[in-house]
Amino acid sequence: MRVAVTGTPGTGKTTAVEQLVEAGELDEAMDVVHLNELVEQEEFTAGYDEERESAVVDFDAVADWLAGREDILFESHLAHHFEADRVVVCRCHPDTLEERLEARDKPSASRAENAESEALDVVLTEAVEAHGADSVYEIVTTDLSPEAVAREIAAVVDGSRDPSAGTVSYTEYL
Incomplete structure (x- = not known):
């Protein structure tokens, strides 16, 4: 089983996955990889984007x-x-997302770009296009604790949660 956990920066995916590991909610045979760390450690980069202040x-x-x-x-x-x-x-929710990114000292332009991306369903749309709606599971993290998000991810991994794509709308933000 290969499970990808994705989302706009600031949605809580890294924190939830760390919580999932700490809680021992995954089968011991399942490896957990934080791709951003992998990219840095293995130098899987193709340059640097000055505007976004991030590796390509x-x-x-x-x-x-x-x-x-x-x-x-x-x-x-x-x-x-x-x-x-x-x-x-x-x-x-994009408002909460902006607050989370501000707490990380992300530049204003980056916060706005990510909030708009979330409102426009960019990551969700890309995920559905690449994998099909039957393989995509939306989890709204806005008001959930990292532990609750981790339990939702565990339910996806163990197959006890049904796919859900397109159930969330933040268009009012726009």
Whole structure:
């Protein structure tokens, strides 16, 4: 089983996955990989985006590293771009998202871009296009604790949660 956990930056995916591991909610055979850490450690980059103040990911290098690995849960705002059996899309109201990113000292332009992306369903749309609606699971993290989000992810992994794509709308933000 290959599970991708994705979402706009600030939706809580990394914190929830860390909580999932701490709580021991995954089968011991399942590896957990934070793709952003992998990219940094393995130097899977193809340059640097000055405007966004972030590395440009070498998607081919990451895909090659992931190839053939089974029983893996990988998380990143880019995770939906890679082969997976199930894709969890963490969602958060854009106002809350902006607050979370401000607390991380992200630049104003980055906060606005990510909030707009969330309101426009960018990550969700990409996930559904790449994997199909039957493989995508939206989790609204806005008012959930990291522990609650971790339990929702665990339910996706163990198959006790039904797919759900397109159930969340933040268009009022626009």
